[in-house]
Amino acid sequence: MIDFPPGLVLVFGGFVLPFAPPRARAALLLALPAAALALVWTLPDGAAAAWPVHGYELSPVKVDALGRLFATIFAIMSFAGALFALNQARTLELACAFIYAGSAIGVALAGDLLTLFVFWELMALASTGVLLAAGGDGAFRAAGRYFVVHMLGGAFLMAGVLLHVSQTGSLAFTAMEADSWSTWLMLAGVLVNAAAPPLSAWLADAYPEASWSGMVFLSAFTTKAAVYVLIRGFPGTEALVWLGLFMIFYGIIYALLENDMRRILAYSIVNQVGFMVAGVGIGTEMALNGAAAHAFTHIIYKALLLMSAGSVLYMTGRRKCTDLGGLFRTMPLTTLCGTVGALSISSFPLTSGFVSKSMIAQAATDETLAIVWFLLMAASAGVFLHAGIKFPWFVFFQKDSGLRPPDPPWNMRAAMLAFAALCIGIGIWPEPLYRLLPFPVDYAPYTAPHVVNALQLLLFSGLAFFLLLPLMQRTLTITLDVDRLWRAGSGALSAAGLASRVLAPIPAGRTRVRARAARAAHAVLHPFRPEGVLAAAPSIGTMVRNVLIALLLALVLGFLATRDTAGAGPGARADVAQDNPPTTSERYP
Amino acid sequence: MSFHPDRGVEPPAAPPGEPVHWLVRAGTVRGLWIGFAVVLAALVLGDFLIHPHAGFGIDGTFGFYAWYGLGACVAMVLFAKGLGVFLKRRDTYYDEDRDGDD
Structure with a gap:
């Protein structure tokens, strides 16, 4: 059994789902995540599959505490998500969501970099499918932008992995130092998926275009x-502390300015992942435990928040704060569950966020990182401000929108109740979660000073919110981000912007030249339009020319490559191998 | 479910003559503010009862978390406001652009 990655249960299941009759589909939706979870837990600690392939060793499954923690929460998440989405008619979305979830479990249990990369790319493909399944022009375009960013991240990761393998000869996925091109590239690829700057914008751009269940x-x-x-790969990389802090404040500031309820929550994902990235950067056992625990609790309360937002969207068809408000009257259960999620994300005592996030702050104290600690505290206050109060206030309370929708169907209520119970359960009894963490936990979250300090910080943030309410009134606006470069018509990287760049040096008098250049630019920038370079039917002459060019290029490259390996190649490789011995850090034996 | 956005059916609206919900009456809201003020005061006074183990000196002083939380939030809201002056656009901003592009 050890050779079989548990995530594949969901991946294969995802391919079967569209063909199952409705009743069987509902049964599969709940049974497959449960089966995956059971498989994760039957794998013994330290177990590892080993497949020799062309002199390298692939290990598609490798189990330790860290991998099991993430695989567990991914499986639990897919179960609750499936329960919430039982009445989702878009079968494509459910199929893609299962392939996506299964690949995430695959990543968590991947023992080598190649397996990791394959599951990583499968996640990008399947998540694009989840977006596309929402239907509509907005979702289609957002899915396109999302896909391009993730293919870019995947290309970084692949280049880094290949370089790493060629230098060290090892595919093993262990802790690395970010000190060479190979590790920098891998780190960059991973950071794109973490929504780190400068490419944080993809998350808040794409996720809110998914369906009511897709974004969960x-x-x-x-x-x-x-x-x-x-x-696992980059613990203690100092740059991550500052990247994480940037993400934390970026999320808060953009969420404060936002009007779309699910985009507020999207920005707060960046904010929360920022806490985890900063924790990884601090890199002590306490900090890594905190980052891992926070990822675990975050998945639960963020899904809970998005389930409550999804329920509102499902029952009202509205997504803007300016159109919502006063829903607590007829949606009491959704209000209650959304509020539990909001308190958890704010790390209120007795909720799951409190027992996980405080470990990261504690790590900053232990390492006497004063600036980091003060910024983390300010950010904790800011989380309550932008997500903890703003989301429930503008959606469920504030002015009366006059809408009187009831609570959503039973399965959506059940999924919300289950995750709300987990939020409070973990908050009251953190020990089972602490036992799952990668390092032994020597931390007591519930001391009198901790609780009093946290309540002071949070409730005075609440006071700030209500005092500043006149400044917080929602407007029909969005906030520009880096993605304006390729989204807006006048953006430097947008199709229209690039075309104008091409035409700029041609004098205005040369109208025919300008027209030809504009047509050529259009064909290249929109390759899949009927007149685009990849869609237009080429003549035989053009094809022969293109094949000749390709063969010539192959010849030249092949010649260069043989010369390189025959000459300086092996020697250079040996030197590199000596400079960078295979990293065999024992952090995760 | 008789209505749902996927089928383009609007959710029900408030019936005419619906009484004001007790939670949003002026009296209740005043009561909530008074209760909130009492809790805030009690929390600050709670600093007398605990023995803070300060990591950096100032965080062990009386009422630190209260003023720091309040001040940080005011600063972030004002900063967001200021940034909004430069970066806020109508929420149809990218849609308008697209018409020109195609």
Whole structure:
């Protein structure tokens, strides 16, 4: 059994789902995640599959505490997400969500870099499918932008992995130092998925375009799989502290300005992942435990928040705070569960966020990182401000929108209740979670000073919210981000922007030249339109020319490559191998 | 479910003459503010009862978490406001652009 990655249960199941009759589909939706969870837990600690392939060793399954923790929460998440989505008619979305969740479990248990990469790319493909399944022009375009960013991240990761393998000769996935091109590239690829700057914008751009159930799945896997890879691959990389802090405040500020309820929650994903990334950067056992625990609790309360937002969207068809409000009257259960999620994300005592996030702050204290600690405290206050109060206040309370929708169907209520119970359960009894963490936990969250300090910080943030309410009134606006570069018509990287760049040097008098250049630019920038370079039917002459060019290029490259390996190649490789011995850090034996 | 956005059916609206919910009456809201003020005061006074183990000196002083939380939030809201002046656009901003592009 050890050779079989548990995630594949969900991946294969995802392919079967569309063909199952409705009743069988509902049964599969609940049974497959349960089966995956059971498989994860039958794998013994330290077990590892080994497949020799062309002199390298692949290990598609490798089990330790860290991998099991993430695989467990990914499986639990897919179960609750499936329960919430039982009445989702878009079968494509459910199929893609299962392939997506299964690949995330695959990432968490991947013992080598190649397996990791394959599951990583499968996640990108399947999550794009989840977005596309929502239907509509907005979702289609957002899915396209999302896909391009993730293919870019995947290309970084692949290049890093190949370089790493060629230098060290090993595919093993162990802790690395970010000190060479190979590790920098891998780190960059992983950080794209973690929504780190400068490419944070993809998350808040794409996720809110998913369906009411789609975003529940999307919120859980991509960013947390990236956090997992950072914890295992790059613990203690100092730059991550500052990247994480940037993400934390970026999330708060953009969420404060946002009007779309699910985009507020999308920005707060970046914010919360920022806490985890900063924890990985601090890199002590306490900090890594905190980052891992926070990923676990975050998946639960963020899914809970998005389930409550999804229920509102499902029952009202509205997504903007300006159109919502006063729903507590007829949606009491959704209000209650959304509020539990909001308190958990704010790390209120007796909720799951309190027992996980405080470990990261404690690690900053232990390492006497004063600036980091003060920023983390300010950020904790800011989380309550932008997600803890703002989301429930504007959706369920504030002005009366006049809408009187009832609570959603039973399965959606059940999924919310289950995760709300987990939020409070973990908050009251953190020990079972602490036992799952990668390092032994020597930390007591519930001391009198901790509780009094946390309540002071949070409730005075609440006071700030209500005092500043006139400044917080929602407007029909969005906030520009880096993605304006390729989204807006005048953006430097957008199709229209690039075309104008091409035409700029041609004098205005040369109208025919300008027209030809504009047509050529259009064909290249929109390759799949009927007149685009990849869609237009080429003549035989053009094809012969293109084949000739390709063969010539292959010849030249082949010649260069043989010369390189025959000459300086092996010697250079040996030198590199000596400079960078295979990293065999024993952090995760 | 008789209605749902996927089928383009609107959710029910408030019936005419619906009484004001007790939670949003002026009296209740005043009561909530008074209760909130009492809790805030009690929390600050709670600093007398605990023995803080300060990591950095100032965080062990009286009422530190209260003023720091309040101040940090005010600063972040004002900063967001200021940033919004430069970066806020109508929420149809990218849709308008697209018409020109195609």
